[in-house]
Amino acid sequence: MIIVILAGGSGTRFWPLSRLRHPKQLMxxxxxxxxxxxxxxxxxxxKPERIVVITNRLQAQESAAQxxxxxxxxxxxxxxxxxxxxxxxxxxxxxxALSPETVLAVLPADHVIPDQEEFCAVLRRGAVAAGEGRLVxxxxxxxxxxxxxxxxxxxxxxxxxxxxxxxRFVEKPDLERAQQFLAAGNFYWNSGMFLWRADVxxxxxxxxxxxxxxxxxxxxxxxxxxAQEGLExxxxxxxxxxxxxxxxxxxxxxxxxxxxxxxSDVGSWSALPEVVEGDDNGxxxxxxxxxxLTDAQGCLAYGGGKMVxxxxxxxxxxxxxxxxxxxxxxxxxxxVKGIVGELELRGLKEYL
Amino acid sequence: MIIVILAGGSGTRFWPLSRLRHPKQLMxxxxxxxxxxxxxxxxxxxKPERIVVITNRLQAQESAAQxxxxxxxxxxxxxxxxxxxxxxxxxxxxxxALSPETVLAVLPADHVIPDQEEFCAVLRRGAVAAGEGRLVxxxxxxxxxxxxxxxxxxxxxxxxxxxxxxxRFVEKPDLERAQQFLAAGNFYWNSGMFLWRADVxxxxxxxxxxxxxxxxxxxxxxxxxxAQEGLExxxxxxxxxxxxxxxxxxxxxxxxxxxxxxxSDVGSWSALPEVVEGDDNGxxxxxxxxxxLTDAQGCLAYGGGKMVxxxxxxxxxxxxxxxxxxxxxxxxxxxVKGIVGELELRGLKEYL
Numbered sequence: 001m002i003i004v005i006l007a008g009g010s011g012t013r014f015w016p017l018s019r020l021r022h023p024k025q026l027m028x029x030x031x032x033x034x035x036x037x038x039x040x041x042x043x044x045x046x047k048p049e050r051i052v053v054i055t056n057r058l059q060a061q062e063s064a065a066q067x068x069x070x071x072x073x074x075x076x077x078x079x080x081x082x083x084x085x086x087x088x089x090x091x092x093x094x095x096x097a098l099s100p101e102t103v104l105a106v107l108p109a110d111h112v113i114p115d116q117e118e119f120c121a122v123l124r125r126g127a128v129a130a131g132e133g134r135l136v137x138x139x140x141x142x143x144x145x146x147x148x149x150x151x152x153x154x155x156x157x158x159x160x161x162x163x164x165x166x167x168r169f170v171e172k173p174d175l176e177r178a179q180q181f182l183a184a185g186n187f188y189w190n191s192g193m194f195l196w197r198a199d200v201x202x203x204x205x206x207x208x209x210x211x212x213x214x215x216x217x218x219x220x221x222x223x224x225x226x227a228q229e230g231l232e233x234x235x236x237x238x239x240x241x242x243x244x245x246x247x248x249x250x251x252x253x254x255x256x257x258x259x260x261x262x263x264s265d266v267g268s269w270s271a272l273p274e275v276v277e278g279d280d281n282g283x284x285x286x287x288x289x290x291x292x293l294t295d296a297q298g299c300l301a302y303g304g305g306k307m308v309x310x311x312x313x314x315x316x317x318x319x320x321x322x323x324x325x326x327x328x329x330x331x332x333x334x335x336v337k338g339i340v341g342e343l344e345l346r347g348l349k350e351y352l
Numbered sequence: 353m354i355i356v357i358l359a360g361g362s363g364t365r366f367w368p369l370s371r372l373r374h375p376k377q378l379m380x381x382x383x384x385x386x387x388x389x390x391x392x393x394x395x396x397x398x399k400p401e402r403i404v405v406i407t408n409r410l411q412a413q414e415s416a417a418q419x420x421x422x423x424x425x426x427x428x429x430x431x432x433x434x435x436x437x438x439x440x441x442x443x444x445x446x447x448x449a450l451s452p453e454t455v456l457a458v459l460p461a462d463h464v465i466p467d468q469e470e471f472c473a474v475l476r477r478g479a480v481a482a483g484e485g486r487l488v489x490x491x492x493x494x495x496x497x498x499x500x501x502x503x504x505x506x507x508x509x510x511x512x513x514x515x516x517x518x519x520r521f522v523e524k525p526d527l528e529r530a531q532q533f534l535a536a537g538n539f540y541w542n543s544g545m546f547l548w549r550a551d552v553x554x555x556x557x558x559x560x561x562x563x564x565x566x567x568x569x570x571x572x573x574x575x576x577x578x579a580q581e582g583l584e585x586x587x588x589x590x591x592x593x594x595x596x597x598x599x600x601x602x603x604x605x606x607x608x609x610x611x612x613x614x615x616s617d618v619g620s621w622s623a624l625p626e627v628v629e630g631d632d633n634g635x636x637x638x639x640x641x642x643x644x645l646t647d648a649q650g651c652l653a654y655g656g657g658k659m660v661x662x663x664x665x666x667x668x669x670x671x672x673x674x675x676x677x678x679x680x681x682x683x684x685x686x687x688v689k690g691i692v693g694e695l696e697l698r699g700l701k702e703y704l
Contacts, residue, residue: 015661016659016661289675290700290703292691292694292695294687294690294691294694301677301679303677304677306672306673306674306675306676306677307368307675307676307677307695307700307703308676308677309367309368309676309677309678309679309680309688309691310679310680311678311679311680311681311684311687311688311690311691312680312681312684312687313668313679313680313681316665316679318677318679320672320677321658322658323641323658323659324658324659324660324661325653325655325656325658325659325660325661325670325672326661326663327653327661327662327663327665327668327670327679328661328662328663328664328665329663329664329665332663332664335646335663335664336661336663338646338663339644339646339661339663342644342646343644343659348642348659351642351659
């Protein structure tokens with residue numbers, strides 16, 4: 001098995017901790033290791049033959065540096081010259097497989113999955129289904145009517161460990177529909193985690209995205225890797241396309257493995273309290289030298305290594321970095337993206 | 353005239369910016385110069401013969417360093433070995449006067465007075481009254497029913513520039529009484545600023561605080577200053593007493609000069625917006641590299657030199673220092689004192 005980690009996101013909703021050169025996945029969001037490091041460590045028990053991290057140029061150096069301590073197996077960091085969404089990266093990774101029957105597990109670098117054991121068990125089941133020639137997507141058993149995720153519908157009454165044939169992919173729903181999905185029981189959160197054989201995904205790319213497939217065929221491999229010139233030419237030639245829209249929503253070989261491990265894509269600061277246990281009052285304080293919490297409730301604070309004193313505040317996000325300070329209510333965490341937009345507009349590149 | 357600046361306060365309500373060794377008056381509360389520096393600069397147009405700053409040992413060194421740039425006149429920093437409230441300090445300063453008829457103006461170091469011109473005019477009127485042998489206290493014309501200040505009552509119908517004979521001093525009132533005072537028109541805020549002749553205050557100390565007076569008489573002067581041993585012995589001998597309670601509330605020579613300059617004793621973070629002009633939404637942002645304020649209102653932020661982003665927050669105090677971070681609502685700013693108490697209890701001296 002090859003683990004393909006998609007790690008090129010910008011994570012602007014995690015500003016000011018997340019920056020262009022130091023995005024969410026390279027951050028120590030939970031304290032300690034970064035999300036990328038945790039993603040890699042999570043798959044080590046599966047003993048993959050190699051790990052391929054696909055990121056962008058700004059982040060390649062730090063990604064490689066963060067993973068230098070992984071010596072059990074080869075870790076390769078590929079820097080995309082330009083962003084072209086997920087389909088080209090997925091195709092590229094498939095070309096790297098030495099055997100056509102190698103199973104690739106494609107994982108985002110910025111998800112939080114506390115239950116590593118269950119995660120590996122699910123991936124093993126996924127690998128079996130992938131080995132049989134299917135395109136496997138992992139569907140997370142929903143625990144609330146979340147409107148921030150896409151959903152996967154499977155046949156009503158599907159039960160057990162799967163795989164289940166996928167009826168359709170559903171865009172982020174409104175609350176009413178999300179509640180219906182949750183009640184129906186045959187809808188799962190689309191995790192963006194996939195497994196497939198190299199030959200199978202290349203066939204499907206050929207069927208549904210022939211231009212990308214042709215560009216992939218043109219790619220010359222050198223010592224099992226891709227030469228820099230080839231990479232440049234490939235990304236210059238291909239169009240941006242997501243693997244979800246380009247292949248998964250069209251292919252008839254798609255199947256879903258249900259997963260019940262705790263999972264969050266940690267889309268914004270407000271998602272952190274879902275995955276980090278807080279104190280009795282629901283306060284999550286990370287990277288603080290100490291705290292004085294007086295009548296504070298439901299707050300998330302990144303302390304920048306300082307003594308953090310919260311007095312009489314509720315459901316507040318507080319993030320401190322060496323050059324910036326953010327304060328906002330938890331229910332407006334999505335709008336942090338807008339702050340980054342504003343800084344960009346003003347040309348304040350040093351804060352991006 | 354000698355200017356006596358009482359500068360030994362701890363200002364715990366301004367934690368975390370205010371610390372034992374770096375209290376409110378040594379802080380750049382308004383950005384730029386410290387309150388002590390502003391206090392000294394404010395009196396320079398009065399051309400006093402010297403300035404005496406009375407502080408404690410922890411703060412003496414920084415006080416002297418902050419005032420080293422004042423070269424127009426002698427500035428002397430006296431470090432009290434122990435705190436004994438204001439009466440001993442006031443007596444000590446009077447002993448330093450070379451002539452008995454020298455007028456001493458006693459000023460706290462931690463008040464904000466934006467209108468320097470009016471302040472000097474009031475002090476000149478005060479000096480005239482003091483020269484005639486009165487104990488002069490400055491009363492601030494109240495602009496709201498403030499419950500955080502003591503009041504001075506003068507005869508009803510007193511008008512003009514004063515001086516007005518003082519009927520009585522009133523402790524901090526409750527809101528109802530404060531509203532009555534404001535409506536009555538003959539009540540003023542007790543500013544803690546005084547003027548008197550050296551001989552007059554020494555006489556009054558002799559009358560009302562004879563033990564202190566005796567200790568003062570024992571003090572030996574050397575070259576117009578006080579020797580360190582003498583200072584130690586004096587503070588070991590005297591009891592703590594405020595000049596307000598010990599003399600002003602008892603003496604029949606007290607008179608009040610009304611003052612209408614903007615004034616605040618800046619008792620806590622919540623008082624700052626009274627003296628610093630905010631933006632259109634009433635936000636006061638100090639010491640920030642820049643701001644992104646989205647739907648923020650009535651906030652006070654000390655940015656620690658950083659980019660400060662406030663999103664969707666109202667009436668919040670945010671203070672960042674190199675080792676601590678404080679967030680609290682403006683209407684709970686008084687409770688910041690309690691945070692310091694908590695840190696003290698826990699023995700976390702580095703944060704005091």
